[in-house]
Amino acid sequence: MEHLTFLFTLFSSIILMIFIPIICISLHSKTKKNLPPSPWKLPIIGNIHQLGANPHLSLQALSRKYGPLMHLHLGSVPTLVVSSANAAHEIMKTHDSLFASRPNLTMGNILLYGCKDIAFSPYGEYWRQLKSLVTIHLLSNAQVKSFQKLRENEIGRMISVLEESCGSCVDISALFESVTENIIYIATLGIPSDGPELKRLAKNFFDMFTYFSVGTYVPWLSWVDRLTGLVGRAQAVAKEFDEFLDGVIEEHVTKKGEQDAKTNEGKDFIDILLNVQKDGTTGFAVENDTVKAVILDVILGGKDTASKSLEWAMSELVRNTRVMEKLQHEVTEIAQGRSVIVEQDLEKMHYLKAVIKENFRLHIPAPLLIPRILTKDVKLMGYDIKEGTQVIVNAWAIGRDPTLWEEPEEFRPERFLKSPISYKGLHFELLPFGAGRRACPGIQFSTPIMELALANIVYKFDMGLPNGVKHEDMDMSGKFGLILHKRSPLLVTPSLRF
Ligand code: HEM
Numbered sequence: 001m002e003h004l005t006f007l008f009t010l011f012s013s014i015i016l017m018i019f020i021p022i023i024c025i026s027l028h029s030k031t032k033k034n035l036p037p038s039p040w041k042l043p044i045i046g047n048i049h050q051l052g053a054n055p056h057l058s059l060q061a062l063s064r065k066y067g068p069l070m071h072l073h074l075g076s077v078p079t080l081v082v083s084s085a086n087a088a089h090e091i092m093k094t095h096d097s098l099f100a101s102r103p104n105l106t107m108g109n110i111l112l113y114g115c116k117d118i119a120f121s122p123y124g125e126y127w128r129q130l131k132s133l134v135t136i137h138l139l140s141n142a143q144v145k146s147f148q149k150l151r152e153n154e155i156g157r158m159i160s161v162l163e164e165s166c167g168s169c170v171d172i173s174a175l176f177e178s179v180t181e182n183i184i185y186i187a188t189l190g191i192p193s194d195g196p197e198l199k200r201l202a203k204n205f206f207d208m209f210t211y212f213s214v215g216t217y218v219p220w221l222s223w224v225d226r227l228t229g230l231v232g233r234a235q236a237v238a239k240e241f242d243e244f245l246d247g248v249i250e251e252h253v254t255k256k257g258e259q260d261a262k263t264n265e266g267k268d269f270i271d272i273l274l275n276v277q278k279d280g281t282t283g284f285a286v287e288n289d290t291v292k293a294v295i296l297d298v299i300l301g302g303k304d305t306a307s308k309s310l311e312w313a314m315s316e317l318v319r320n321t322r323v324m325e326k327l328q329h330e331v332t333e334i335a336q337g338r339s340v341i342v343e344q345d346l347e348k349m350h351y352l353k354a355v356i357k358e359n360f361r362l363h364i365p366a367p368l369l370i371p372r373i374l375t376k377d378v379k380l381m382g383y384d385i386k387e388g389t390q391v392i393v394n395a396w397a398i399g400r401d402p403t404l405w406e407e408p409e410e411f412r413p414e415r416f417l418k419s420p421i422s423y424k425g426l427h428f429e430l431l432p433f434g435a436g437r438r439a440c441p442g443i444q445f446s447t448p449i450m451e452l453a454l455a456n457i458v459y460k461f462d463m464g465l466p467n468g469v470k471h472e473d474m475d476m477s478g479k480f481g482l483i484l485h486k487r488s489p490l491l492v493t494p495s496l497r498f
Pocket residue numbers: 118119120131139297298299301302303305306309365366369370371431432433434435436437438439440441442443445446
């Protein structure tokens with residue numbers, strides 16, 4: 001009997017030894033993930049080498065081969081690249097809450113107080129409280145309206161510079177930069193951008209975000225960032241900017257006694273944040289680092305986005321004379337002989353709004369938006385996407401998708417005149433400000449700057465090209481960076497229209 005039991009045990013063990021691996025293999029193949037198509041990749045760096053100097057273009061080209069959902073590895077970071085409006089809708093609408101976090105970026109950690117800002121903080125209660133604070137207190141309609149005088153003054157100064165430069169060659173890209181910088185710095189810090197110190201600090205700060213951090217993509221190689229001095233440089237930039245902001249905050253605290261704490265009229269963002277910090281009505285402790293991180297976010301979000309959009313828009317208007325003339329006709333009719341266009345006029349300028357939309361379609365300032373992170377496994381358009389996957393939405397490719405846009409490479413604002421499509425995050429074919437929970441809260445802040453600047457310039461001036469450059473020879477190539485800008489600045493020769 002004992003002999004039989006031994007034989008039975010031996011036999012069952014052999015059966016189990018043979019079948020368990022087979023069962024495991026078959027179960028594994030059943031649960032095997034159905035990942036989106038992937039281009040080939042290299043060890044360690046994955047697909048990074050395929051991004052090139054203009055990742056939005058390289059990813060657009062790859063998506064033509066691999067489809068609107070692609071699975072890449074940027075170093076060891078699994079990355080989903082989204083290149084169609086339908087797929088973007090799935091990410092930013094249907095499953096928005098799952099895709100609402102941000103990857104942990106080395107630079108965000110060092111330069112933004114451990115990601116205590118809005119743009120890079122992970123999805124959760126801190127982010128929620130901070131975003132609602134900023135939306136209600138800093139970027140509400142009423143607050144944006146309170147900067148109307150500031151916008152009109154700064155744009156008026158730009159018009160004066162152009163008037164004085166009539167007939168000569170003007171770097172209008174630099175003018176746009178200085179006007180938007182002034183508006184942003186006065187609205188946030190209460191000081192204009194002329195100070196060389198602020199200019200240098202901001203430049204160093206922006207530059208740090210354009211350097212490639214090995215540790216962000218291959219975490220076990222993060223020591224390389226220390227070895228190359230990247231981490232040290234970023235820490236030095238962060239420290240310098242931090243000391244500068246401490247000084248600005250101290251000045252605000254000193255002059256605060258003189259202000260009326262009840263109204264935000266005439267106050268800059270630091271004043272408002274200090275009030276919120278003091279009265280504690282938000283039920284959320286606003287520490288000094290949070291105040292500084294939010295200020296840096298506003299500078300990061302607002303400084304170059306509007307100026308580069310203006311640069312692209314003016315370039316398109318200069319080389320598309322038909323569109324320029326039509327826009328000039330509209331603004332001239334509405335201005336009715338007055339010397340300047342004011343904000344109240346903008347509502348009636350439908351063609352101007354269409355020009356701005358068309359410009360955003362062709363020249364999205366942040367072509368890949370800001371990456372997101374998936375926080376829970378999800379099935380997306382039949383594919384299995386794993387928690388922790390980074391998501392890049394190629395809004396630039398969507399804006400030029402020939403299945404969505406007729407003659408997508410043409411600058412034709414008319415396409416928006418009878419279309420309900422807006423850029424407020426409801427239409428996934430046009431996403432300059434993103435969409436969903438993580439959408440940009442600065443739309444209202446930027447729109448009047450762009451509209452007012454453009455309307456006043458085309459109202460007052462005709463724009464020629466210097467040095468015999470022909471419209472068809474204008475350099476319209478872009479340079480990828482934190483913000484996509486023109487490779488060469490726009491040089492024009494303004495002349496008064498009347
Ligand atoms: C033409 C102007 C601007 C453009 C094109 C732009 C674009 C964007 C984009 C694409 C995003 C990411 C959206 C997403 O992940 O879905 C974003 C986020 C953000 N933007 Fe803007 N932006 C502009 C102006 C501004 C301004 C003026 C401010 C502040 C005053 C600002 C503050 C922010 C902040 C704080 C976020 C992070 C939102 C979050 O993560 O929840 N932006 N912006």
